Amino acid sequence: MEIETKQPQQAELDAERQQQARQYARIRRRLMLVSLVIAAISIAFVLGTGLDKWLRNQLHALSWQPVAGWFPVQILVYFLILILAYQLITSPLAYYSGFVLPHRFGLSTMTLRAWLVDLFKGLGLSLILEVCVIELIYALLALQPQTWWLEVGLIMLFFSVIMANLAPVLIFPLFYKFTPLPEGELTERLLALAQRAHTKVRGVFSMKMSDKTTAANAALMGLGNTRRIVIGDTMLDRYTTDEIEVVLAHELGHHVHADIWKLIISQAVLTLGGLYIANLVLHWLVETQHAYLALTDAATLPFFFLLTGVFSLIVMPIGNTYSRLIEYQADEYALQVTRNASAFKSAMTRLANQNLAELEPSPIFEFLFYDHPSIGKRLKHADEFMS
Numbered sequence: 292m293e294i295e296t297k298q299p300q301q302a303e304l305d306a307e308r309q310q311q312a313r314q315y316a317r318i319r320r321r322l323m324l325v326s327l328v329i330a331a332i333s334i335a336f337v338l339g340t341g342l343d344k345w346l347r348n349q350l351h352a353l354s355w356q357p358v359a360g361w362f363p364v365q366i367l368v369y370f371l372i373l374i375l376a377y378q379l380i381t382s383p384l385a386y387y388s389g390f391v392l393p394h395r396f397g398l399s400t401m402t403l404r405a406w407l408v409d410l411f412k413g414l415g416l417s418l419i420l421e422v423c424v425i426e427l428i429y430a431l432l433a434l435q436p437q438t439w440w441l442e443v444g445l446i447m448l449f450f451s452v453i454m455a456n457l458a459p460v461l462i463f464p465l466f467y468k469f470t471p472l473p474e475g476e477l478t479e480r481l482l483a484l485a486q487r488a489h490t491k492v493r494g495v496f497s498m499k500m501s502d503k504t505t506a507a508n509a510a511l512m513g514l515g516n517t518r519r520i521v522i523g524d525t526m527l528d529r530y531t532t533d534e535i536e537v538v539l540a541h542e543l544g545h546h547v548h549a550d551i552w553k554l555i556i557s558q559a560v561l562t563l564g565g566l567y568i569a570n571l572v573l574h575w576l577v578e579t580q581h582a583y584l585a586l587t588d589a590a591t592l593p594f595f596f597l598l599t600g601v602f603s604l605i606v607m608p609i610g611n612t613y614s615r616l617i618e619y620q621a622d623e624y625a626l627q628v629t630r631n632a633s634a635f636k637s638a639m640t641r642l643a644n645q646n647l648a649e650l651e652p653s654p655i656f657e658f659l660f661y662d663h664p665s666i667g668k669r670l671k672h673a674d675e676f677m678s
């Protein structure tokens with residue numbers, strides 16, 4: 292692969308693409324609302340009709356207990372039935388928002404077959420992880436009914452560090468092909484940037500996104516010996532070298548600021564808080580309200596889902612606000628280290644055009660759902676830097 296400098300001129304915002312971006316965002320907002328309503332109705336139905344206890348009674352035969360109070364097989368089957376039923380109910384919505392809509396807006400380049408393969412790979416992976424977490428929760432609830440939340444939180448923290456380390460070599464290659472960036476001007480510029488930051492980059496990789504999407508992206512991935520900067524081929528082939536350098540500087544900023552660690556730790560704190568609340572509510576429900584047979588009753592699973600859903604809705608704006616701060620700081624780093632605000636602005640403009648990103652989303656929407664500052668804010672940041 293050869294990297295050429297293309298489109299050396301300053302990118303300009305495409306008014307027509309912005310029109311499309313607003314329309315795309317509006318449809319996605321509605322879809323998000325619809326899926327939230329479906330989730331709320333589903334959980335209300337399960338809890339309101341007593342389906343949660345009925346299903347547990349149906350699975351009575353599976354109450355094998357390796358440890359008193361822990362029913363791993365019953366929990367597993369109960370979870371699989373619920374989650375697969377939910378996936379089935381929401382599959383038309385998943386198909387529309389994941390396949391139909393991005394095609395309609397020219398963002399997806401996937402065939403239906405390839406999309407389905409990715410979908411099932413993703414579902415399979417998350418099922419495995421979720422089953423591990425749920426079995427861990429119920430095993431520790433049986434063994435340590437008072438302190439399970441702390442142990443679960445700490446084990447999950449440990450596991451997320453391992454996963455952050457392994458993901459670039461174990462998980463992401465299941466979805467994307469990575470190739471080391473060839474020697475050349477870009478690689479040299481990046482090494483120079485890293486040298487000035489007194490840090491080492493373990494590697495820069497090109498990620499083959501073009502067979503899935505027309506959108507561009509770049510990221511810092513991994514921890515320790517797997518940490519790397521990754522850049523989409525959809526960016527490499529249509530951004531100028533200056534623009535890519537600014538993007539790489541932004542990613543290097545994440546590394547210099549140890550942002551992956553910050554995100555892991557802040558996530559762990561939130562998770563621990565959520566688990567503690569779950570602990571209090573569960574004890575109250577079982578010991579005071581006698582709503583379930585025991586703390587480890589499989590019928591408490593829908594209640595866990597409800598709690599997880601409500602809790603993530605509440606903490607999402609907190610997590611996103613923190614993420615936007617981290618992204619702002621990485622932008623600031625990129626501007627400081629390259630001193631090239633015009634390339635920064637040009638790259639951001641190209642991103643808005645290419646990814647159908649709204650320049651100025653509604654402030655409330657940005658506050659709730661955006662993990663990066665809006666492109667409009669990032670352009671303003673560069674303007675302020677220049678002045």
Ligand SMILES: [Zn+2]
Nearest residue numbers: 541545618621
């Ligand atoms: Zn970033």
